[in-house]
Amino acid sequence: MITTTSDAPLLLRLAAPLAWRSDRAIAQKLMGFAATEQGSALDMLRAAEREADPRLRRLFFKHGRDEARHAMRFREAARRVDPRAVARASEAARAERQDLHERLGLMRFVAFVWLSERRAAKQFEVLAAHFARPAAAGSRAELARLFADIVKDERFHVSYSRAILDAWCADGREREVRRALRAVRVHGAWSAWRRAGRPFGTVLSGLVLGVVFVAAMPLFALVARLTRRPAAGWEPVRTELASLDDLRRQF
């Protein structure tokens, strides 16, 4: 059996009213969830396609369908809360597949599924409670119902992935399973760290380039403006890429 300490969702509970303060913020947050769910749908469906074991195939497929449906329900809910915010955000938050079944291998993939589904289930439980609160301010029966429905599916995702891990442990592969869980946790921390590192680098290089543009570029800009050929009409040319040399050139 696998045992882990469950981290208390205190922080989540405290943060909820802040993150979910206005219609617009709620709609955006729901669209964010939709993108995440859609992303995991893509990964689970691809896993079902790649997996050879019929039983796992069926579970991954069901899981993928659930997530795709969740994505759709989140999008619809967001649209009902604030259609304008959704229209503006529409194509911005698009889901991406991580190809984890292929990249991690089966055992680490299932470990990853279990850990991340457990986190999602916890988060959605908190939100179901948040929106079900009797206090007038945060109460939204529709969202409470939505999260409660989705939590049911998430619990199934937690339990089937855990059952697979347990079965492997019972097969005498407990050490492998533990190693897989550890690897996935470390991997998760590493990619979170990388995300945190990037914006700072982006801001810094942006500043440097901005300074360059303002300070050093006027001269070049003038030259660019003076040498710019007026662009209008057909200009006769003769361009043919007939040799390897032509084709190797990058300009």
Next chain:
Amino acid sequence: MRILGISALFHDSAAALVDGGRVVAAVQEERLSRKKNDARLPLEAARECLAQGGLELADVDWVVFYEKPIAKFDRILQTSLGAWPRGILRFTRAMRTWLGDRLWLEGRLARELGTSADRILFSDHHLSHAASAFFPSPLERAAVLTVDGVGEWTTSAIHHATTGDDGRARLATVARQRFPGSMGLLYSAITAYLGFEVNVGEYMVMGLAAYGEPRFLPELSRVARLGPAGELALDMRYFAFHRSDAQSFSPRLEALLGPARDPATPIDLDTAEGRRLADVAASVQRLCEDYLVAAAREARRVTGEADLCLAGGVALNCVANARVAREAGFDRVVVHPAAGDAGGALGAALLVANALGEPRDRATLSPQLGRAWADEEVRGFLRDVRVRHTAFDDDDALVTEVARRLARGEVGGWFQGGSEWGPRALGGRSILADARDPGMADRVNARVKYREPFRPFAPAALADDAHRFFALDGGRYEGLTPHMLAVVPLTDAGRAELPAVCHADGTARVQTVDSRHHPRFRALLEAFRAETGVGVLLNTSLNLKGEPICGSPVDALATFDRSDLDFLVVERCLVDKRAA
């Protein structure tokens, strides 16, 4: 010789494989990654193409990128500097992308694809487009016109394609127009002005145009001056795309045409405001058509050729294509099915094949160049995941059953053979319905597509039946309609019998189905004709709104799951909604 073509890093990335001059496979990355208009390096698509050819990357002789990156960088740098001190944000963002990444494209391609840098070649953006249109065509010589937003510097080009006595083809650019004089960028700016997403919403502008009058042409002629030979000059004070990534038009354009539409406000054609927007759409559409016709005439004058090949994003404007076929004075007009940038991957590969002496393949190009799934694979998958289905043992029984269901008014998904090359579903990844039913467009919309009401659905018609319903003017559109690339008027019989695919102005973007298409799709249309007397079906792509067209059977099932389709056919398996 094996050549892998790559187009990427703008929008719609794709890979294509050419072996011994023959097209083996071509796939857009979005069909595999499920990210619409995916622009990343098409690593999955490349892998897929190689798998279809039974090859590894080590077997590939050359990898060719569809444009010249440093020439493009030169344009971006000069444009940013020309806008100084405005455009600082665009400058810093562009420099970061280019200095950090794009300038070292050769190394990156080699690294990520897993090959060596000395096997990497670079085509020219417009020559890639031109090659995609000419080499797969049946023509020995032709004028080739390519029109898009912008490549490196070029926005439109006239090329001359000839074949020597030795059978070798030659393709050379003979005239070009340069950035910023661009019909593609003008059309996109108006697309954004009308509240649609650039590079996605251009079709909506074309659909909306049918409801309007081009009464803004005088205003637009101040924004874009069009000469008699198709010379185009934009007044840059109306635009912002040269100094901003996020904004394509300036407040001056709004002062001229009225306020831009907020994307969140729906277009209501019953209001004056809705009609104004339709009129703006009609005006830019008319200008685009006039431009394309004038440029095509110029291409004929410059090259002296009787036939025309057309490619580039603007060649996806099916209304303009049809006008070129009618008015530009060519005998034949041929358009590549993936006329947008995705098509550059295949064009670049064919161009290299020709330059290095490979023979030209004269077989008719199938539009289904992506991966296909064997019937047994599909059955095995459906069995494993326990989706209830009926497996048909022969095609006759399958198409008879499907035709009967469609004639009854059911709406179904249809997945057969390889995935389509280009933006249109042509019977490989389609949603099909009865075009005779006047309520069908609304039904398909309500159940799965959720399209704006001004975007029409297209018909697929048996080639030998199409003349009854569509004014095809002999063979005038033969190089366009097999890939759904021309909008033509319906005949009286067509208007009477096919209300679901007749647009507001009495036209349709018809696909004529012939021997190049999947045999099972033809058989289905024949079965439907046997059942109803009409060899035409409503044919729209198999996907939900905002998602790319399905690539694999799993995508199709996930789409089926979230839609209200009555049934889904994958190869010879039929899944019924009630049973699923």
